Every structure is written in C-alpha cells, then in structure tokens.
Amino acid sequence: MLVGSALITLASIDYFDLDRLPPFAIEKLPLRFKTLWLWSLRVHVASAVVAFPLCLALMTRWLQRRTVWHRWLGRITGALALLALVPSGGVLAFDAKGGPVVTVGFLLSGLIVAVGVIAGVRSARQRQFAAHRRAMRHVVAQMSVAVTSRALLVALDVAGIDPDTAYVVALWGPVVASAIVAELIGLRLDDVLPELNPFVGQQHSKRQRWGENPTQPDPGLAHLGRSPR
Numbered sequence: 384m385l386v387g388s389a390l391i392t393l394a395s396i397d398y399f400d401l402d403r404l405p406p407f408a409i410e411k412l413p414l415r416f417k418t419l420w421l422w423s424l425r426v427h428v429a430s431a432v433v434a435f436p437l438c439l440a441l442m443t444r445w446l447q448r449r450t451v452w453h454r455w456l457g458r459i460t461g462a463l464a465l466l467a468l469v470p471s472g473g474v475l476a477f478d479a480k481g482g483p484v485v486t487v488g489f490l491l492s493g494l495i496v497a498v499g500v501i502a503g504v505r506s507a508r509q510r511q512f513a514a515h516r517r518a519m520r521h522v523v524a525q526m527s528v529a530v531t532s533r534a535l536l537v538a539l540d541v542a543g544i545d546p547d548t549a550y551v552v553a554l555w556g557p558v559v560a561s562a563i564v565a566e567l568i569g570l571r572l573d574d575v576l577p578e579l580n581p582f583v584g585q586q587h588s589k590r591q592r593w594g595e596n597p598t599q600p601d602p603g604l605a606h607l608g609r610s611p612r
C-alpha cells in the first residue's frame with residue numbers, strides 16, 4: 384500500500400505546476416468551476432500524501448505502543464482527513480470520470496472515511512477500544528481504495544473492458560470489498576488471532592478483552608483516552 388501511495392504521488396507532481404494545466408485536468412475541460420476544481424485537486428493530493436502513509440503507520444503495533452506518538456499522529460491524521468482529504472475529494476467527485484454512478488461511489492467512500500474518523504476519535508476518548516479499532520479499520524480500508532482502484536483499472540484495461548464500465552467497476556468493487564474486508568479482518572483479528580492484536584490484553588479471555596469492558600484499566604492504552612470514567 385505504501386509503495387502504491389508513493390507511486391500515485393509521484394505521478395501527481397504535475398498537478399502542482401501553477402503555470403501549466405496537467406493532462407488529467409485538460410481531459411476534463413470544460414470544467415464548471417475550474418479554479419475550485421484545480422485547487423481541490425492540489426489540496427487532495429497534498430493531504431493524501433501525508434494522511435494515507437500516516438494511517439498505515441498508525442495501524443502498526445510499533446506505533447500503537449508509542450502511546451504519545453499514536454495520540455498526536457492520530458489527531459493530525461484525523462484532522463487532515465476531515466478538513467482536507469474528504470472535502471477536496473468531495474469536490475472532485477462531481478467531475479469524476481465515469482459519471483454520476485462513480486460520483487456516488489466516491490461520495491460514499493468519503494462519507495465512510497469521515498464517519499469512521501469521527502466515530503473512531505469519539506470511541507477512543509470514551510475508551511471503547513474495540514469500537515475504535517473497527518472505525519479506524521474502515522478509514523484505512525477506504526483510503527486503500529486509491530491504490531486498489533487504480534490497480535484494477537489497469538487490469539480491466541489490459542483485459543480490454545470498455546472504459547465506461549471499467550471506471551464504475553474499478554471504483555465500486557474496491558469500495559464495497561474494502562468495507563467487507565475491514566469487517567472480516569476485525570472478526571479474524573479479534574476472535575481468531577487475539578495475539579496479533581496489540582490492543583487485546585494477552586492474559587485475558589475472549590470475553591474480557593480491553594475495549595469490550597471499559598471499566599477495566601488498560602495499561603497499554605492509557606494514551607488513547609482520558610482516565611477511566
């Protein structure tokens with residue numbers, strides 16, 4: 384995912400040339416709100432290049448154990464997603480290749496990210512860590528659509544699928560699949576392989592996991608919430 388995100392960013396450097404319209408913009412002309420669209424594209428790419436790798440880093444056990452870092456990087460990433468990535472993606476969605484069906488797909492994906500960030504922050508503050516993990520999995524899953532969707536688009540092109548159909552399939556397929564996978568991974572991590580989940584107290588049984596009983600103190604997660612209520 385990290386490599387995919389880096390490749391997408393490298394391919395987008397052109398978008399920051401203020402004197403020249405990038406080919407991606409030229410093929411969309413005439414745009415209804417050209418200036419708004421162009422600046423949304425720049426804000427979108429600039430926020431994505433920071434937010435997506437940070438999201439991936441926040442999912443690692445290493446960073447989850449560095450409690451202060453996890454909290455601060457989480458705040459920065461959440462703010463970037465809510466204030467820059469999702470709103471700019473929302474503006475771009477209305478002129479997306481593939482028409483209204485693709486527009487709705489992008490808006491749905493952005494909505495899942497926004498709801499996920501808000502729900503994830505709220506549950507962390509309430510020390511509901513199972514809910515926190517679940518919400519943030521959905522955020523990362525939808526961000527990964529940027530990579531999986533482009534990969535699928537290339538594959539459909541190679542397979543000779545008509546571009547109009549390909550845009551719809553390459554967006555909706557990954558959006559829906561990512562939401563399902565985010566749920567399934569959660570079941571698997573929490574119920575089948577608890578030892579892989581840094582948030583799960585290893586000495587506790589399945590029913591006593593941290594986050595599912597907020598009255599229990601959680602030594603590894605003091606960073607994610609305030610004092611237990």
Ligand code: HEM
Nearest residue numbers: 388395431435469472475476478479480489493496526529
């Ligand atoms: C909240 C999740 C996201 C939403 C709703 C979203 C939405 C969009 C939309 C609607 C477009 C315009 C597509 C078109 O006109 O055909 C776009 C373009 C773009 N997005 Fe996102 N996006 C999201 C996340 C990301 C992430 C995580 C990355 C980086 C890894 C990214 C990188 C880009 C780039 C580089 C473009 C420019 C088009 C291109 O060069 O292919 N986006 N995005």
